[in-house]
Every structure is written in C-alpha cells, then in structure tokens.
Amino acid sequence: MSIAVVTAADGAAWEAVLLADPGLRAADVIDIVRRCVDVVELLAVAASGQAMAALVDARLRRLDSDAVDRLLAAGVAVVGVAGGEADSELLREAGVGFSVMAGSDASVFAEVIAGAVRDLAGDEPGGRSFGDPAFATGSVLPPVDPQRPGLIQPFIPAENFSAGIGAGVTASPSSPVAGLPARPAGSPANGAFATEPAVIAVWGPTGAPGRSTVAVTLADELARLGMSSLLIDADVYGGVVATMFGLLDDSPGLVAACRQAQAHRLDSTALASLCWQLPGELRVLTGIARADRWPEIRPTALTEVLDVARDLAAFTIVDLGFALETDEELSFDTLAPRRNGATLATLDAADLVLVVGSADPVGTQRLVRGLAELRAAEVNAPVWIALNRVRRGSVPGNPGTELDTALRRFTGHSAAALLPYDLTGLDQAAVAGKTLGEAAPTSPLRRAVTELATALSGVPAPSRGRRRR
Known part of the structure; x- marks a missing residue:
C-alpha cells in the first residue's frame, strides 16, 4: 500500500519536478494525494485524515514549530525539502527532523518519506533514522536534535x-x-x-x-x-x-x-x-x-x-x-x-x-x-x-x-x-x-x-x- 502524501511548496519548483518524475509512480511507494497552497490548508487536510505524510518546503510561510507539532499530533509525518544549508537550518529550527535536497530523485523522496512514517509510528527498528550518521548520505540532510542534560542536583538536607x-x-x-x-x-x-x-x-x-x-x-x-x-x-x-x-x-x-x-x-x-x-x-x-x-x-x-x-x-x-x-x-x-x-x-x-x-x-x-x-x-x-x-x-x-x-x-x-x-x-x-x-x-x-x-x-x-x- 502506498503512502498518501500531501505537499505544501508555496510555488517552489521542486514540487512540479517531483510530480513529473516518472520514477515517482514506478517506485509505487508514495502517492501525492493533494497539493496545498499554504500552512492553513495543510493543517486542515492533516486534521481530516487524508494523509500519512506531508512534504513541505523549507521557506513555506508560517511553517513553525507549532505547525509541525500540530501535524505530528494529527499523525502526519513531516519531511522538509531544502535547497541548501540555510534551508536545512530553517527546517531544524521548526522542528522538522527528516529533510531531503530539492534536486533529489523520486526514489530518495520515497525513501525519506517512508522512513519518516515508520519513525512516527514507532516501528523503525535499527533503520536509518535521522540520528544515524549513515542517514546523511546522498542528498539527505541529517537533522540536529541536541539533548540538554538534566540540571537537577540533590536537595539540601x-x-x-x-x-x-x-x-x-x-x-x-x-x-x-x-x-x-x-x-x-x-x-x-x-x-x-x-x-x-x-x-x-x-x-x-x-x-x-x-x-x-x-x-x-x-x-x-x-x-x-x-x-x-x-x-x-x-x-x-x-x-x-x-x-x-x-x-x-x-x-x-x-x-x-x-x-x-x-x-x-x-x-x-x-x-x-x-x-x-x-x-x-x-x-x-x-x-x-x-x-x-x-x-x-x-x-x-x-x-x-x-x-x-x-x-x-x-x-x-x-x-x-x-x-x-x-x-x-x-x-x-x-x-x-x-x-x-x-x-x-x-x-x-x-x-x-x-x-x-x-x-x-x-x-x-x-x-x-x-x-x-x-x-x-x-x-x-x-x-x-x-x-x-x-x-x-x-x-x-x-x-x-x-x-x-x-x-x-x-x-x-x-x-x-x-x-x-x-x-x-x-x-x-x-x-x-x-x-x-x-x-x-x-x-x-x-x-x-x-x-x-x-x-x-x-x-x-x-x-x-x-x-x-
């Protein structure tokens, strides 16, 4: 069964290129069910249960940590599309963990989206999660999610x-x-x-x-x-x-x-x-x-x-x-x-x-x-x-x-x-x-x-x- 995916690119060129890529249908892994014009429509579609994953452009207006949290709460995995290191930094600041380069092949898009869906579902045993350095191969950008150690020290007697x-x-x-x-x-x-x-x-x-x-x-x-x-x-x-x-x-x-x-x-x-x-x-x-x-x-x-x-x-x-x-x-x-x-x-x-x-x-x-x-x-x-x-x-x-x-x-x-x-x-x-x-x-x-x-x-x-x- 293919993964239902919605896109929100705000007119970015990679969306049209991806849809025209013949490898997208040949892979038979993802299915683009809807193209959203903005974050508001994207959140509405996610709340309706029509999608399992969202493919968003790094420079999509009003894409912030709150929007990403609402997508994840609706059970929709989020994958960002970056055009460079500056875009990848924007995605990391918004809390988007999985990201892919804009010029990647359809097979790379399908692999990252599938990994994001499995990660959200919690059944990614030993897979290429984005904390794994091996995931940063080809056009895939590794995420940065630093963990702050606890600050609690013992109480005073x-x-x-x-x-x-x-x-x-x-x-x-x-x-x-x-x-x-x-x-x-x-x-x-x-x-x-x-x-x-x-x-x-x-x-x-x-x-x-x-x-x-x-x-x-x-x-x-x-x-x-x-x-x-x-x-x-x-x-x-x-x-x-x-x-x-x-x-x-x-x-x-x-x-x-x-x-x-x-x-x-x-x-x-x-x-x-x-x-x-x-x-x-x-x-x-x-x-x-x-x-x-x-x-x-x-x-x-x-x-x-x-x-x-x-x-x-x-x-x-x-x-x-x-x-x-x-x-x-x-x-x-x-x-x-x-x-x-x-x-x-x-x-x-x-x-x-x-x-x-x-x-x-x-x-x-x-x-x-x-x-x-x-x-x-x-x-x-x-x-x-x-x-x-x-x-x-x-x-x-x-x-x-x-x-x-x-x-x-x-x-x-x-x-x-x-x-x-x-x-x-x-x-x-x-x-x-x-x-x-x-x-x-x-x-x-x-x-x-x-x-x-x-x-x-x-x-x-x-x-x-x-x-x-």
Whole structure:
C-alpha cells in the first residue's frame, strides 16, 4: 500500500519536478494525494485524515514549530525539502527532523518519506533514522536534535536549613505526591542549582494562595544575592506582575517574545530587549493583563522562550496560572488550542516546581488536591512545597508544627519553606510598586524567602549587623 502524501511548496519548483518524475509512480511507494497552497490548508487536510505524510518546503510561510507539532499530533509525518544549508537550518529550527535536497530523485523522496512514517509510528527498528550518521548520505540532510542534560542536583538536607525548612518523607502509595519526583539533595555550599541555569516554575492551586507574591519576592531575592534573575509572567488567566512592580501592563513582554520565537528570531539579546531591567540583576518579562489574550502564548513558543532564557539568566522564575485541565478534546472534534498548554509546557520544561499553598484549613485542602493534579500531569521536575501566609490563629496550636504534621499525613512531604504572613510589609510594597526588599527590608516574609533563595543558589545571605539597644 502506498503512502498518501500531501505537499505544501508555496510555488517552489521542486514540487512540479517531483510530480513529473516518472520514477515517482514506478517506485509505487508514495502517492501525492493533494497539493496545498499554504500552512492553513495543510493543517486542515492533516486534521481530516487524508494523509500519512506531508512534504513541505523549507521557506513555506508560517511553517513553525507549532505547525509541525500540530501535524505530528494529527499523525502526519513531516519531511522538509531544502535547497541548501540555510534551508536545512530553517527546517531544524521548526522542528522538522527528516529533510531531503530539492534536486533529489523520486526514489530518495520515497525513501525519506517512508522512513519518516515508520519513525512516527514507532516501528523503525535499527533503520536509518535521522540520528544515524549513515542517514546523511546522498542528498539527505541529517537533522540536529541536541539533548540538554538534566540540571537537577540533590536537595539540601533539612539540618542545613533554618527554622521552617523541613526534611522529606517517603510518600505512601496513596499519597497525592507518591508519583511525583523526589526533591533533590545536596550540600549547602553548592545549593540546589549552583552551577547550571535553572527554570523554576511557581505554581499553586486555585484560591490565590500567593503565587505571584512568592514569585516576585523570590526573583528579587535571588538578584540581591548576586544571581542574574529573570521573572516571567506566564499566567494565562491575567498576570499581575507588571502591576506589582508599577510597570506598564501593555508592554510587549511575553507575547512579543513568543512571536519572535515562532519566527525563529529570538535570542538572548532580543529577549533582553523585551524585558524591563530593574536595579541589580533582575529582569522582568511582563505577561498578558487581559485573560482573553491567552491564545497568543503558544506552548511550543513558550518552551523556546524558556530555552533562550537559560542563556540570559542564571535563574528564570515563571509565575503560572492555577489550572491544569486538558479538556479541549472533549469539546472539539479537531485539534483545539489549549488554554492551559502554556502552564503544562512550563511545568514540563522546569527544573523545579515550587508549589505555593495557603496555610489555612481551606488552603491546605486545596494544596493536597492540587498536588494530586500535578501528579496526574506527569511532571518530571522535583517538587518543593512552600506554605504561604503562616500565622497564629489560622490553625490551633503552633502553626508550623501543625501544618507540617498535616502535610506529612496527607502528602508524605514536609514543607520546603514556611512563609509568614506580613500584611503590613505587603501593603507597603503594593502602595509603592516595589518589592519587599525595597519597601520593607526587615519583613519576616522577606527573610523567609531569602532563606529559600539561599537554598536554591547556595549563595549565603548577607549578614545583618546587630541592633544597638
């Protein structure tokens, strides 16, 4: 049975030459069923199930990583046609693995397309996959798909933390975090991420437990420790980071970065130009102030933004929304855009997930359920729990002891940080449009977040002189 193939060449000469090649029908391997004029038609044909493979020109307009992902999700193998090394680079940037030179014979086209289809189906045992150097023969261009090694290092033992940092406990099989990765363990001299750039996703369940407050304060304290820090507002339900800093919420920010990433024009210099440079080592990439703009933050583009961010800053702190649902396929019979796709993509790309929960009975219940949702999302990064708004009166007895006991009982984990509730300091920071380090340097919340930043970076906090009586 021949392979049904659709082409999208945007008027390139190789398409007509290929169709006129007598070897195409003689090989009886592929069958060109349709010629598409643009990416929109190509995606529509792929969604209809008419094709098994797509032959696309390297310079096809709007061919980006998002389009390639949608083709692969529809079960259509993608093969690019390049006219030279520059074209092959465009294909690699778009995520197209298989490519062939424009002047190749029909037999070469048929061989590459068949290999791409077998590779997508997962039944290419020992064949000429494009990671094989032997595949780079004749007119076939080998793809480049570098694998970035993991950055996770061991977690710092509890005895090296100050009060409020607990030790991990093995989770029971029924625990909501039983399927979540263990927290890293290491030495306080190095910190959890002392040598490699890291992406830290700040997530929390519904109910406004203080995700943005923790993300902003953590990014600021890392910068005050001398570590270059980039704060990204990726909350698709309406970010508030710009407001907290007193910045313009209509600046290009993350939306512009995603557009440049989709056009393969984003690098560390371009990303830095889109950020607000604040005093010290802190940069801020603002998000969307209106929730209806969520389609502009594509998951594949955001993943590329995070990759570029590693070259710009030692720590990238990403403020995320609360929702993790993936119910679009229940509402649409076609491939629908995912509102929570940006959140899930960030969690997949993160080196550590900092889960923020509110330290009260309702907040703790939501935190336990949220950890179960996080496990269902198959997050691979280690998970640290930060209990926010810790105060007397919210729970009976000593709040730190009671909350830690509750977490151990229902999740099998202790809190990595207990953050006290400092309403006065937060009000001062909100009124001034500043961080806690600027508006309330002696805030107990700020001190607790500084300890957390020290645990992540391994950089000791500056000593504070004793006050005179």
